Amino acid sequence: MSDAHLQLIGEQIADLQAHFVRHEGFRRLEEDFRLLRHRREADIKAGRSREVRGIAVIGASGSGKTTAVDRLLRNAASVVKADPDHRAIISLRVPSPATVKYVGQTILRGLGYPVNGRRESWYVWNLVRYQLKERQTLFLHLDEAQDLAAKGTERERQSVVNLLKSLMQDPDWPICLVLSGTGELADILNFDPQLGRRFQPIRFEPISELADLAKVRDLLSAYIGKTVLAVDPDIESDAFGTRLVHAAANEFGLVIEIAIAAIEVALLRRATTLTVADFAGAFRRRAGCIDGLNPFVAENFRRIDPRELLAEEDRIR
Template identity: 50%
Template sequence: MNDIIRSTAWQIAKLRGHYIQHERYDPLKVRFKLLIEKRLADIASGRKTEVHGIALSGASGTGKSSAVAQLIASSREDLAQSSLPSAAIISLRVPSPATLKFVGQTILRALGYHLSSERQAWYIWDLVRHQLREREVLFLHLDEAQDLSSRGTRQELDAVASMLKTLMTDEEWPVGILLSGTQELENILNHDPQLAHRMDTIHFASLSPVNHAPDVAGLIEGYARRAELGLAPDALEIALSERLIHAAAYQFGLVIEIIIGAIEIALLESGDHLEWRHFKLAYEVRSSCADAFNPFVVDDYHRIDTRQVFKRGDE
């Protein structure tokens, strides 16, 4: 049994490391690549112009984090072969509490710089700009960026917008900003028109069973093939994909998670085919719900709120 668990863990790790390119990723990749190339051209020609950024918003589970991780990894590879191979892209998650001072300290740590004593916010941000220039950072990625304005006061929004604009308009070394977060991120941009005009916006929308069920069926087949599993006849039904989209609360990233969860169960059973019941069990493991609240079991699955867990009765 230990060998099966170990083998399954390795298989699942490989599946999680495989990024599925989808229709929403391509506009993000093209836009980011263009901004990097513009920046490299400016540097090569000695121009010091203001730069733009990208804001990626979407509900939790839409696959934003995976998309940005793939984007940054491929962009770093491209930069290594560019006219400025020493250039860097720094990525970090907005800390909590997301005070400007704490955010600045977190950026410094991501840059490999550690403060030896307590400093005021203005000093920290002067260091941030200096270190961004010294490291030749082209882009700074802030994940969960909606937390930059967690309290949502006008003063806080003003400070956040001013900080982002300052980085992008720095006369010595402007830095592009990549923001990713939930739809509350949009409030930061809408608060300051000047900031909004400097950001290209991309939104990862929810899935539609009508429009995306065939694509999800392709995902099931693709992941099963990578796991060297066949597909049982009931796993080929379009109805399974429709139920899977609902089970994932219509979010792309959660669809992937449930597919991988179903494959994990099939592998632990030492099976050679992926079946409908594996999705039922994967959702049960994920939500700890009774069959009456499992969208892979009941006929009227649309009534189930799949964002809730531990559903066992009519409460």
């Protein structure tokens, strides 16, 4: 296969990966975020400084929460009015190890501030608060936020909770927090009722093969429609939709990933029609499995754990 053809396919797949389909979870997230933004901007305009609220986006790996938050913040950055030297929105991934000091240093780096690793934790966080105000930051997004206190002691978890509350309660410049993470994030928020009540939770629920097959078909159509591929009728059946939902571990984001991977398989074989075999090939490449453990091939596909890589047949018999 020529390099020119591979380049063309690479560009098509990159465009598909950049495509975003608005869905119920995203619309709710966007509405809550806009309300918080307008409240904060109104307070700033009126010279008020009061405690703010935050948003907690919770979902399993592959649910699409990170993609949704990234899209939200990119859209918001284009409309938030701020001086070019300011950073109205900061988005960071919680570092590992997620110590209080290291999280503060990561925020400072995100603000473009040089960090001296020898400084004490209290000094680092005083700098964080000062720099957030100087940069006129309105929102701080922390992805993989469940790692903030995943392995810490109760005392360390309380320290994290206190820091989050202090950012939202800062008398000079309160910060609206957007936290995204897996189900363990709820444990952090529930650890302290005073923190939990400050957050609006948005859960990206698993999709259901009973209730969501129509949504899955619409999603497939949205992505396939951006290609020149025709669709095999079998892909439009409920039986196929059920297999796809299972292969994606009932997660919205994984449905999209598998669909794009199947399109890539079809394009690589220079096909004109997207078939079930392309989805089987995509899952085979994704999981490194034999056909007996491929949800698009195996007769008893429900016994298969779709998240397991390089699975062996004798382990699930």
